Amino acid sequence: MLASIAKAVYGSGVIGTDASSWPLVATCSRGLEEVLGNELRALDVESVAPGRGMVGFSGDLSSVYNANLRLRTAMRVLIPLARGAVQSREDLYQLSSSVSWPELMTSDQSLVVEVAGRHRTFRNLNFAAQVVKDAVVDKIRAKDGRRPSVDRENPDIRLHLHVSERGITSLSLDSTGEPLSHRGYRPRGGPAPLSETLAAGILLLAGYDGSEPLLDPMCGTGTFAVEASLIATQTPPGLHRQFAFENWLSHRQTLLEEVTREARRGHRDAPQPIVARDRDQRAVRATQRNLKAAWMDRFVTTEVSDALDLTLPWESGGMIVANPPYGKRIGDVKRLGRFYRGFGDRLKQHATGATAWVLCGESQLAKQIGLRTSRRIQLFNGPIECRLMRFDLWEGEKERN
Numbered sequence: 001m002l003a004s005i006a007k008a009v010y011g012s013g014v015i016g017t018d019a020s021s022w023p024l025v026a027t028c029s030r031g032l033e034e035v036l037g038n039e040l041r042a043l044d045v046e047s048v049a050p051g052r053g054m055v056g057f058s059g060d061l062s063s064v065y066n067a068n069l070r071l072r073t074a075m076r077v078l079i080p081l082a083r084g085a086v087q088s089r090e091d092l093y094q095l096s097s098s099v100s101w102p103e104l105m106t107s108d109q110s111l112v113v114e115v116a117g118r119h120r121t122f123r124n125l126n127f128a129a130q131v132v133k134d135a136v137v138d139k140i141r142a143k144d145g146r147r148p149s150v151d152r153e154n155p156d157i158r159l160h161l162h163v164s165e166r167g168i169t170s171l172s173l174d175s176t177g178e179p180l181s182h183r184g185y186r187p188r189g190g191p192a193p194l195s196e197t198l199a200a201g202i203l204l205l206a207g208y209d210g211s212e213p214l215l216d217p218m219c220g221t222g223t224f225a226v227e228a229s230l231i232a233t234q235t236p237p238g239l240h241r242q243f244a245f246e247n248w249l250s251h252r253q254t255l256l257e258e259v260t261r262e263a264r265r266g267h268r269d270a271p272q273p274i275v276a277r278d279r280d281q282r283a284v285r286a287t288q289r290n291l292k293a294a295w296m297d298r299f300v301t302t303e304v305s306d307a308l309d310l311t312l313p314w315e316s317g318g319m320i321v322a323n324p325p326y327g328k329r330i331g332d333v334k335r336l337g338r339f340y341r342g343f344g345d346r347l348k349q350h351a352t353g354a355t356a357w358v359l360c361g362e363s364q365l366a367k368q369i370g371l372r373t374s375r376r377i378q379l380f381n382g383p384i385e386c387r388l389m390r391f392d393l394w395e396g397e398k399e400r401n
């Protein structure tokens with residue numbers, strides 16, 4: 001496929017169509033670029049370059065498969081096809097026409113164009129998608145007299161267009177399909193669930209690798225518990241889902257099987273306890289269901305318990321990770337203030353030696369915890385700007401902000 005892409009973008013004369021390494025992009029939510037960069041370095045790909053909401057790298061077809069299967073914090077893996085300044089419909093049509101589409105797809109195949117970003121000319125992003133689709137269809141029809149169809153549900157080829165206010169526009173081939181946060185083990189939805197990629201990113205930012213015990217005292221649907229057990233057992237997060245690249249004509253199933261076998265090779269039992277608690281019985285049941293669906297239930301203990309009665313399930317030390325309710329989604333800021341203060345007190349008195357990481361989307365509430373932060377990291381939970389705060393719960397930690 002990469003050879004066809006090289007030909008499609010540059011023509012056979014400019015870059016060898018047998019190019020073994022190709023510029024690629026993994027997208028992520030803002031704040032996770034460095035951690036995604038580290039994940040990519042561990043995959044042994046080349047030229048890892050974190051940007052804003054993305055990390056550039058280069059690799060071959062097995063890198064594309066590997067990245068989709070193994071990355072915990074990426075949303076999509078894209079193969080850039082064309083990039084340029086676009087101010088009008090005509091500019092976008094020209095840019096889209098610069099790709100030699102017949103190298104990438106036939107008229108028997110279907111496509112979809114997904115658009116992200118903002119652009120003055122394309123306030124209606126569907127219009128931008130339409131222009132790209134027209135360019136693709138015109139080029140393929142000119143070659144074999146027939147046009148490919150559009151299929152929004154299960155297209156053979158997914159194109160991803162990113163537009164920016166300044167007009168810089170990139171058109172990429174999407175190798176992922178449903179974003180990588182959809183691990184495939186649970187239906188979407190539920191009250192205020194944390195995205196899987198953000199939960200994994202928080203754990204990796206916290207340095208979690210399974211070698212110390214972990215407690216989530218407010219587990220909700222269990223996103224931290226599932227992601228922690230996937231990390232601790234060294235299980236690739238993408239094992240239970242499909243990817244857009246599987247619909248490519250030149251998809252190599254044997255290569256995917258080889259890459260999957262290799263990715264599974266590191267699997268082990270979780271070396272340390274993982275405990276998920278919530279005061280709501282229904283939340284604990286949802287966590288159990290999700291753990292089971294992800295084949296991770298035997299590595300996690302679940303309990304109904306109030307965080308205001310928190311004690312460590314082990315003697316001392318370990319890691320606590322929490323996503324308490326915050327005003328913008330559940331409950332309201334005033335009422336929750338007292339809860340945050342009580343939780344901070346409980347951490348201070350009953351979690352000695354542990355390191356706590358708390359994600360909070362409301363700065364007024366974050367202050368109520370009343371413990372000194374040793375690190376603050378800005379993250380985004382969807383559109384909500386959040387702070388991830390680290391508290392080192394040393395013996396005698398009394399200091400308030």
Ligand SMILES: C[S@@+](CC[C@H](N)C(=O)[O-])C[C@H]1O[C@@H](n2cnc3c(N)ncnc32)[C@H](O)[C@@H]1O
Binds near residue numbers: 194223308323
């Ligand atoms: C924002 S949700 C957590 C979402 C979770 N991270 C997920 O991915 O689904 C907050 C959770 O805190 C729980 N909670 C609220 N007050 C609590 C308390 N005092 N003790 C334990 N859990 C509590 C709620 O039941 C809810 O499930």
